[in-house]
Amino acid sequence: MQKQIQQAFDQVRASDELKDKTKQFLAQNRSARAPKPVWRWAAVVCAVLLLLCGAGGWAYFTPVAAISLDINPSLELRLNRFDQVIQVVGFNESGQQAAGGMHLRFSNYADAVRQILSDEQIQPYLTEDSAISITVASPNEAKNQEMLTQLSACAAEYGDAYCCAANWEQTAQAHDAGMSFGKYQAFLELQALAPQVTPEQVQGLTMRQIRDWIGQLSGDAQQAPAGQGQGYGSGAGAGGSSGAGQGYGPHKNGNGGGGNAGQGS
Amino acid sequence: MRSEQETNRAIDLYADMVRRICMVHLKNQADTEDIFQTVFLKYLLSPTAFESPEHEKAWFIRVTVNACKDLLRSVFRSRTVPLDCLAEQPDQQLTQENREVLQAVLSLPGRYKDVVYLHYYEGYTAPQIGEMLGKKVNTVYTLLTRAKKLLQEQLGGDDDAKADPTGV
Structure with a gap:
């Protein structure tokens, strides 16, 4: 019986067609189940991360506003869209020294201005007859107003301050002229009164000297009583060229008449 | 997952045996194809390292018998065919x-x-x-x-x- 059973079962075989179908089925399953190479996923993740980092970095490190702080040291703070200082540039020797000695990066702009005005390198320039000029610039008028409001309050704690908004496009012109755009605003104001004045003549002057010069050239009728210079910045902030915006007036008695007022005129 | 070479070897080696076990249980060509796919797919995906050819053969027998029983349980008698169909199977001479x-x-x-x-x-x-x-x-x-x-x-x-x- 065993032999009979063996003979009978020996004749039962899987057909080639059945084997081929099974092989084909396994081949399909094998390719469908094959794990996707890890490097492909890694590359996609890296690309997305790079894109996000790039976009984040661009958003964070692109300056969208600037503040020019001029006394004699001339400094410019460049701000990102989060109101943080991302760059400090000194435009004259004292400004460069001050910029090098302070850690203002990623500070809020109002804190940064306070820190500058409180700095021991800046303090010697904040004498009774000095003039602080704070100029803000951004393409957004509402942003300018917001910064002016904050900074005028902040600067008032440190003495006379002349705060105004400048035209954002003029910042590049100011840099070409080798000045901060705050000082450039004053230069334009001066040039409107005396067209022969050149940027080189203004670069070395303090803001007090420029203001006094402007005051003198404008033929200021409001001559100060003897012993006092004319006040600067009546608050008009009327720039010589278009776009030089509104100003927040200086606030205290401006003394120290035109000692250098004759220069270059 | 096993290589194509491994699965082809297993099919060539065990297909006849799987076919005979299927015949013992199912007697139906379509179900036999299902069992072939189930058994050899399990082999493709199985991480088992066989100690010897006997071990591997026993694994195929056990898996095939279980797969046939599972299939019969799932379809009960609806897909079984009478014994007369034995003579009609094309690969049987x-x-x-x-x-x-x-x-x-x-x-x-x-x-x-x-x-x-x-x-x-x-x-x-x-x-x-x-x-x-x-x-x-x-x-x-x-x-x-x-x-x-x-x-x-x-x-x-x-x-x-x-x-x-x-x-x-």
């Missing part, structure tokens, strides 16, 4: 005598067929069959004895009693 033998085996009650196939055709002993199918050795002996009696009634003769490795 059976002699009259072989057809009678196979019909005798396939007509046995379900629980006898596996042990008959494994013992009489594959040559496994009762303890080996018990281990493979998860049955007690005595149960296997009993099944073999009863199956043998039934087959003798149908086929006649007991000339292989001496060669019987189980001694049943």
